[in-house]
Amino acid sequence: MSVPLLSRLSREGRAPAVGSEPTLPSAEDLRAHLDKQVRIAGRGFWKQPLAVAGVIILGLWLVAGVFAPWIAPYDPLAQDAARFLPPGGDHLMGTDSLGRDVLSRIIHGVRITVPYAVIIVAVSTAIALVVGSIAAYAGGWVDEVLMRITDIFLALPSIVLAMIVAAAIGPGLENAVIAIIIVAWPPMTRIVRSLVLSIRSRDYVTASRLLGASSSRTLVVDFGPNLIGSVVVVAMIEISQRILLLAALSFLGLGAQEPTPEWGRMVSDGAAILDRWWVATFPGLAILTVVLAFNLIGDTLRDTVDPQVSKQVKE
Amino acid sequence: MGVRSSFWLFVIKRLGISVFLLWGVATIMFLAARLVPGDVISVMLGEEAAADPVARQAMIERFGLDRPVPEQYYLHMTNLVQGDFGISMRTRGPVADELARAVPASLELGILAGLISAILGIFLGTLSALQRGKLADQLIRVVTVTGISVPLFWLALVALYVFSFKLQMFPGIGRLSPGVAPPPTATGMYTIDALLAGQLGTFADAFMHLLIPGAVLAVFTMTLITRFTRSAVLEVLNEDYVRTARAKGLTSVRILFAHVLRAAFVPIVTVIGIMFGAVLAGAVLVEEIFNFPGIGQMMFRSAVFLDMPGMIGIGLVVAVIYVGISFVTDILYGVIDPRIRVS
Amino acid sequence: MDNLLEVKDLKIWVAGAARPILVVDGVDLQVRAGSVLGIAGESGSGKSISAQSLIGILGEKFVYEGEIRLEGRLIGDGGEPFAAIRGREISMIFQDPLNSLHPQIQIGKQLTEHAGRSGQDSRKADKRARELLREVRIPDPDWAMKAYPHQFSGGMRQRIAIAMALVGDPKVLIADEPTTALDVTVQAGVLRLIKRLCVERDLGVMIITHDLGVMNAMADDLTVMYAGRVVESGPATQVLQSPRHPYTEQLVGSLPAGPARDGGRARNMRAIAGEPATPRNRPAGCAFHPRCPWAEDRCAVTVPPVEYRGEGRRSACLVDPFFSVDDVRKAAAR
Ligand SMILES: Nc1ncnc2c1ncn2[C@@H]1O[C@H](COP(=O)(O)OP(=O)(O)OP(=O)(O)O)[C@@H](O)[C@H]1O
Ligand code: SF4
Ligand SMILES: [Mg+2]
Numbered sequence: 005m006s007v008p009l010l011s012r013l014s015r016e017g018r019a020p021a022v023g024s025e026p027t028l029p030s031a032e033d034l035r036a037h038l039d040k041q042v043r044i045a046g047r048g049f050w051k052q053p054l055a056v057a058g059v060i061i062l063g064l065w066l067v068a069g070v071f072a073p074w075i076a077p078y079d080p081l082a083q084d085a086a087r088f089l090p091p092g093g094d095h096l097m098g099t100d101s102l103g104r105d106v107l108s109r110i111i112h113g114v115r116i117t118v119p120y121a122v123i124i125v126a127v128s129t130a131i132a133l134v135v136g137s138i139a140a141y142a143g144g145w146v147d148e149v150l151m152r153i154t155d156i157f158l159a160l161p162s163i164v165l166a167m168i169v170a171a172a173i174g175p176g177l178e179n180a181v182i183a184i185i186i187v188a189w190p191p192m193t194r195i196v197r198s199l200v201l202s203i204r205s206r207d208y209v210t211a212s213r214l215l216g217a218s219s220s221r222t223l224v225v226d227f228g229p230n231l232i233g234s235v236v237v238v239a240m241i242e243i244s245q246r247i248l249l250l251a252a253l254s255f256l257g258l259g260a261q262e263p264t265p266e267w268g269r270m271v272s273d274g275a276a277i278l279d280r281w282w283v284a285t286f287p288g289l290a291i292l293t294v295v296l297a298f299n300l301i302g303d304t305l306r307d308t309v310d311p312q313v314s315k316q317v318k319e
Numbered sequence: 320m321g322v323r324s325s326f327w328l329f330v331i332k333r334l335g336i337s338v339f340l341l342w343g344v345a346t347i348m349f350l351a352a353r354l355v356p357g358d359v360i361s362v363m364l365g366e367e368a369a370a371d372p373v374a375r376q377a378m379i380e381r382f383g384l385d386r387p388v389p390e391q392y393y394l395h396m397t398n399l400v401q402g403d404f405g406i407s408m409r410t411r412g413p414v415a416d417e418l419a420r421a422v423p424a425s426l427e428l429g430i431l432a433g434l435i436s437a438i439l440g441i442f443l444g445t446l447s448a449l450q451r452g453k454l455a456d457q458l459i460r461v462v463t464v465t466g467i468s469v470p471l472f473w474l475a476l477v478a479l480y481v482f483s484f485k486l487q488m489f490p491g492i493g494r495l496s497p498g499v500a501p502p503p504t505a506t507g508m509y510t511i512d513a514l515l516a517g518q519l520g521t522f523a524d525a526f527m528h529l530l531i532p533g534a535v536l537a538v539f540t541m542t543l544i545t546r547f548t549r550s551a552v553l554e555v556l557n558e559d560y561v562r563t564a565r566a567k568g569l570t571s572v573r574i575l576f577a578h579v580l581r582a583a584f585v586p587i588v589t590v591i592g593i594m595f596g597a598v599l600a601g602a603v604l605v606e607e608i609f610n611f612p613g614i615g616q617m618m619f620r621s622a623v624f625l626d627m628p629g630m631i632g633i634g635l636v637v638a639v640i641y642v643g644i645s646f647v648t649d650i651l652y653g654v655i656d657p658r659i660r661v662s
Numbered sequence: 663m664d665n666l667l668e669v670k671d672l673k674i675w676v677a678g679a680a681r682p683i684l685v686v687d688g689v690d691l692q693v694r695a696g697s698v699l700g701i702a703g704e705s706g707s708g709k710s711i712s713a714q715s716l717i718g719i720l721g722e723k724f725v726y727e728g729e730i731r732l733e734g735r736l737i738g739d740g741g742e743p744f745a746a747i748r749g750r751e752i753s754m755i756f757q758d759p760l761n762s763l764h765p766q767i768q769i770g771k772q773l774t775e776h777a778g779r780s781g782q783d784s785r786k787a788d789k790r791a792r793e794l795l796r797e798v799r800i801p802d803p804d805w806a807m808k809a810y811p812h813q814f815s816g817g818m819r820q821r822i823a824i825a826m827a828l829v830g831d832p833k834v835l836i837a838d839e840p841t842t843a844l845d846v847t848v849q850a851g852v853l854r855l856i857k858r859l860c861v862e863r864d865l866g867v868m869i870i871t872h873d874l875g876v877m878n879a880m881a882d883d884l885t886v887m888y889a890g891r892v893v894e895s896g897p898a899t900q901v902l903q904s905p906r907h908p909y910t911e912q913l914v915g916s917l918p919a920g921p922a923r924d925g926g927r928a929r930n931m932r933a934i935a936g937e938p939a940t941p942r943n944r945p946a947g948c949a950f951h952p953r954c955p956w957a958e959d960r961c962a963v964t965v966p967p968v969e970y971r972g973e974g975r976r977s978a979c980l981v982d983p984f985f986s987v988d989d990v991r992k993a994a995a996r
Contacts, residue, residue: 278476
């Protein structure tokens with residue numbers, strides 16, 4: 005007589021009651037048991053609560069940004085109210101050192117943070133796609149030289165390099181964006197290069213080469229869709245780090261300048277006046293939630309959508 | 320014999336790469352300084368000093384600004400190699416002197432942050448891997464994804480406000496409380512110097528001043544180490560030799576410590592090395608908030624003053640530390656893993 | 663003769679994307695002391711999974727059910743925990759000796775690390791490890807104790823793995839394709855070693871292999887698996903000489919005559935026409951019916967039970983006549 009599986013499903017490792025009937029487990033019980041063990045694997049994007057939370061948070065911010073002039077209770081630049089009003093009453097998040105409404109400034113801040121972060125990642129990814137593909141495809145000394153160049157850029161923490169470049173070309177939001185692009189392309193290039201190499205080594209590309217496709221055709225037609233999928237996933241994760249870097253440069257005074265309602269700038273305004281905690285706290289929370297949303301989405305995409313990763317997760 | 324010589328060959332090769340990287344960084348610095356739109360001298364000296372013809376002339380001679388660019392480049396490089404980082408326009412003193420004071424302070428803070436993040440990160444990452452897909456894993460994932468999302472400069476403010484200002488659990492800013500004299504200088508790190516001098520009170524005070532900034536700095540790197548450890552341990556758990564260890568009848572505790580973590584340790588060490596660099600990067604944002612006089616604060620203040628010589632000097636020092644750490648971890652990698660050591 | 667290890671109605675499920683998949687379906691196995699049980703079957707037929715379930719080292723994705731008895735005592739679920747059995751009473755060695763030893767731990771350490779648990783003092787454990795290394799014919803055991811795995815060839819590493827499996831003085835040794843990853847030239851040596859240990863130590867050996875030539879030389883009993891089920895079992899020589907099941911018959915038929923020149927790879931069992939069934943899409947009825955030359959309509963409906971066929975032999979075929987395949991051949995020739 006075999007040991008009834010159900011008894012161990014309910015109590016791991018316990019001996020079955022003597023003389024009990026051998027019951028076969030139903031498919032349901034088994035599935036419940038096994039599903040519990042491999043909860044994450046094989047789950048779709050939309051079934052993961054964290055990913056959905058990310059989409060909702062990001063969605064709310066984007067809506068707030070698009071409709072900022074209508075949603076924000078005050079003009080973000082107007083210095084109408086008293087200075088340093090604590091949160092509550094007419095000003096939900098209080099007012100800052102110039103009597104501006106913190107909430108309104110935060111809502112308008114999305115219009116700076118998200119578009120600029122997208123521009124940074126789009127441009128640096130475009131550069132990376134070109135340079136990384138050339139390196140992977142050309143190989144040899146071209147590859148060697150390009151990779152050594154990226155190595156040099158990676159020999160400094162990105163924030164330090166970005167600060168030096170931003171300081172050299174002069175403080176300002178646009179210059180900070182340029183500085184970040186300069187530090188963002190090398191790591192991205194390395195990722196693109198290794199993606200291209202791994203895709204290239206797969207059979208179907210070899211096959212289409214054997215069929216006589218030219219290598220530029222191979223690059224565009226066969227790589228295109230595969231590469232873009234993976235790159236989008238990486239870019240989602242990139243965006244979050246670039247938002248942080250942009251906010252940090254503004255915090256350091258190298259990015260957005262007064263009176264721009266940029267979040268990092270706003271935190272630095274509140275830094276010197278700790279007892280008026282609301283001036284710095286709320287913009288910081290805004291940065292945290294937007295970055296968190298991008299990270300939640302990017303992370304889950306990497307685990308579920310990216311074919312190179314999901315293959316390992318499934319089996 | 321062959322073992323030894325091939326190991327040294329590896330060390331020399333790796334050393335060559337490090338020197339190349341530092342040369343590259345110094346070159347980028349040179350280009351950045353020349354990138355400046357407008358008058359290089361004004362940028363290097365600051366507007367008001369640049370108006371002084373004597374200072375202008377000194378500057379021109381020092382950097383050979385009246386000579387062709389290749390010659391300027393040569394001067395820039397030889398100055399750096401000789402440890403001359405120029406004059407800070409902020410302090411009006413040599414950048415090298417200020418660096419000499421700032422580096423031990425940051426090192427002290429960075430080591431503490433590195434320790435906190437390594438211990439917590441390895442623990443959480445291992446737990447997460449062993450509990451894969453279960454509640455603990457999910458919770459740790461929420462913690463880590465929040466950890467990489469939080470702006471450090473803001474977290475520093477919040478921590479300072481909550482722990483020092485509201486709860487008064489920790490001393491506020493600086494390296495020591497007012498009235499506490501610094502210990503006699505040996506290493507420049509106050510905690511170690513205090514211990515060497517037997518000043519336990521000073522040690523405690525210095526240590527308490529390190530704790531909050533250290534913990535804030537540790538947040539980002541801790542999450543990275545957690546994630547990295549998780550995947551390294553998961554990978555090792557799938558290895559045949561772990562299955563063999565199980566088949567031998569070893570206890571799970573023994574398998575975890577003697578076999579799994581031992582193997583996972585190799586990749587984890589490399590990432591911890593890189594993380595020390597990340598701690599330095601975070602210091603730029605955090606030190607100023609705690610008024611902690613390390614290279615992070617120096618970098619922050621140089622940036623505020625647009626002090627190019629200061630920034631370049633710090634950038635190079637950071638690069639030396641960064642490159643040096645990755646050199647050391649690479650060598651360490653070879654020492655820990657007998658396969659690499661021999662082949 | 664009494665069975666040392668006896669497995670009845672072993673079923674194993676693995677977590678699938680949609681539902682659990684039954685990968686091993688009602689397998690019976692018997693291992694006798696001092697003799698070798700061979701398990702044969704195409705890739706994916708569930709050999710490794712079955713073997714791993716016997717010492718409880720299946721991953722979390724798996725659930726098993728069935729009765730496993732060692733010398734009559736129930737082990738595993740409902741009986742003695744596997745943790746008390748593993749390494750002490752049943753040991754296992756794996757296919758890939760290159761990865762089955764920890765790369766960063768000295769051989770001596772790996773051979774003695776169970777010592778603390780069994781209360782031996784370390785010098786004794788050390789001495790015993792040297793003896794074991796000598797027993798598996800490792801030259802210079804003193805040096806070997808201090809060396810790392812990568813300093814040995816594949817064959818030597820497999821010998822070390824065998825020595826490691828013997829540390830707890832087990833009664834049963836399970837070897838999962840112990841020579842597949844090895845150079846042809848050293849395969850025979852490792853197999854001879856296993857056979858010798860089996861006789862000298864009165865070990866019950868269970869050996870999994872693709873290579874029927876190995877079976878012929880080594881195995882006393884043979885169990886043939888297909889798509890997670892046993893299709894035929896019995897004394898090895900008889901099963902190989904006159905198979906009763908059409909699948910076994912084809913396996914044997916796919917053996918080329920004469921010594922294998924390419925290291926036995928041609929003797930592997932992939933040469934049968936048609937796609938092997940996998941547990942994920944096991945055909946209804948007899949899983950072998952799409953490829954079976956004897957198949958009748960009912961084969962696609964009814965699962966053939968494993969039935970006794972005399973002389974210690976069993977076979978799972980609905981159409982199996984009461985005479986052997988040889989007899990059919992002879993009859994056809996006449
Ligand atoms: N980790 C796993 N996850 C999901 N399914 C698995 C896993 N391991 C094995 N299986 C399934 O179990 C079945 C039996 O696998 P097993 O490894 O026992 O086959 P095998 O007979 O040993 O094959 P081989 O000769 O290739 O070693 C396979 O068909 C496979 O689909
Ligand atoms: S039962 Fe039918 S299909 Fe299966 S082996 Fe026998 S004859 Fe072939
Ligand atoms: Mg197998």
